[in-house]
Structure formats: structure tokens, C-alpha cells
Amino acid sequence: MLAYKDDKDFYESLPRKRIGVGALLFYKNQLLVLQPSYSNEWVLPGGTVEAEESPLEGLYRSIKEELKLQISPTRLIAIDYIHNRDVKGEYIQFLFEAKELTERQAQGLQLLKDDFKEFKFVDLEEATKLLTANAAKRLESALIALQDGQVTSYLEDGNLASFRAEMALL
Template structure:
């Protein structure tokens, strides 16, 4: 039994939340290679304490690439199970306004955050991306225009029910 609401809520599990952005320039997807990994991923990062997911997305892309983005829509929520060193977390994927020529030319990868970045055709980027991200993007491609709930990058069968 808990003595009050505070004790009860402090006892509940905590999950990390990650955010990522689909950023396009001339129909090419922006992907990055983070400083801590050899994998390619989408720009974004972890939501900090008392920070909204949108605030985190804007901050992370600014920190990584010195790029100010304009988020548009939430396009996917992906529950990622505890299968590796990352543990379990929720990943929120947002679309953004396409970059202008000026924005694309102003990108400055901060080496401690990002080793490299590139713009690639969507389909050509998929094999380079970390497997969980590639699955997530493939699910989006299979269901264009929908907001998806995913588990480990795949559409959950319960989400397919027309309730």
C-alpha cells in the first residue's frame, strides 16, 4: 500500500523517449552517422527531463547539425523492446518541412555528435540505416499517409484491427 499519490507515482516504471525527424532536401532523405556508432540513423535524440518531444527534436537537430527545422506532423510511434544495451523506449518520428537550399548548405556536423551526414534517395538509404530504423521507415512506406503505431519497427497486428 502506498501512503500517497507521490509515493505511488514514484514507484511506477520509467521509459525513455526518443525523437527523430524525416528531413528531406530535393526529395533526398537526410541521414547521419552519430559519433558513438558506426550505424546510420535519422537526426534526433533523447527527450530530456521536463522537455517536450518537439522541444527535444528541435534541440537535438540543432545540436547535431546546427540546423533549425520546422516539425510538421507526428507520423509514427514505435515501442522498442529491451533487446540490447539501449533498453526499452518509445521512439516518436516526425515529418518536417523540406529544407531550403540555404538550410542544406548551412549544415555543420558537430563531430562529437555526428561523424558524417548525407542526403540519399529514400530507398537507397534503407540498407544503410540501423535495422530498427529501416524497419520503421519500411512500415511508413507500406502505409503512406497514415500515423502508425509500431512495435520494434513493425506494425502491430492489433493496430490493423478496425475497431
């Protein structure tokens, strides 16, 4: 049995998970996607949540840093747990929806970080072809859940989680 000096010692011993955020930003029914400078695949606007920052604060900061844009998130669409399968390790991704961009916002977009080559607005079918596999699966599953009437969906590796089988075992 491990002995801890105090609460601080105990909590410092617990595992930590990286948290990411992404936003569905639409303009004229087209989704905004970004191409990172380090990849041929595309991503949704967003980023990694920093220490002592909430997911929503991280979303606001990331979008402002990436695109010089202030957004108005309308709801949390999905929470996605991604297992440790590559160099990224395990992480949790929050996916938000925001109000449709205005003409002024869409025309004023600027990539402020050297992290990205370009951005564009595409239809959902094209987005799923361009996005990383994880982001595309997350987008597809979240949209299916929304069509089925779910307000927020819980995903694992981009797939809608099934609670029925696990609950039957209890």
C-alpha cells in the same frame, strides 16, 4: 498489497520509459542521415527526450544541437514501441516529418556535436541500407502506412501493429 504514503510515492514507484525522437528531413527528395562517431551504421537526425521536455521540444533541441538547424515539423508520422532486447532497454520513438529543407538550410548544415562523423543526403532505398535495423524498419513501415492513407502509424519494433486479432479476443 503495497502501501504508498501518498500520490508522489505511488508515481515514483511506476516504471519509466526512455523516449526518442527522429525527423525525416529531405532536400531535393533525398533523406538526411547522420553517422554517429560510435557506430558504422547511420541514424536519422534526432535524439533522446530529456526530463520535463516534450517529444516536440526534444526534437527542436536535438536538431539544433546536432546540426545548427531550426526545422518546421509538419506532422507526427509514427510512434514506435521497441521491446527490451539489448543494452538500450525498451523505449518509445516518435518519428516526425518536416518541411523540405531549403537550399540555404542544406548548404549550411554543420555537425556541432562530436557525436557524429558525417552526414549526407541519400535516396530512401540507400537510407534503408545505411540506417540501423530499427530505424530502417521504422522508416519502411511508416512510409507504407502513409501510402495506405494513414496519417500517423503505431509500430512495435518497427512493424505496423495489427489491432484486428487482438480486438477479436475482447
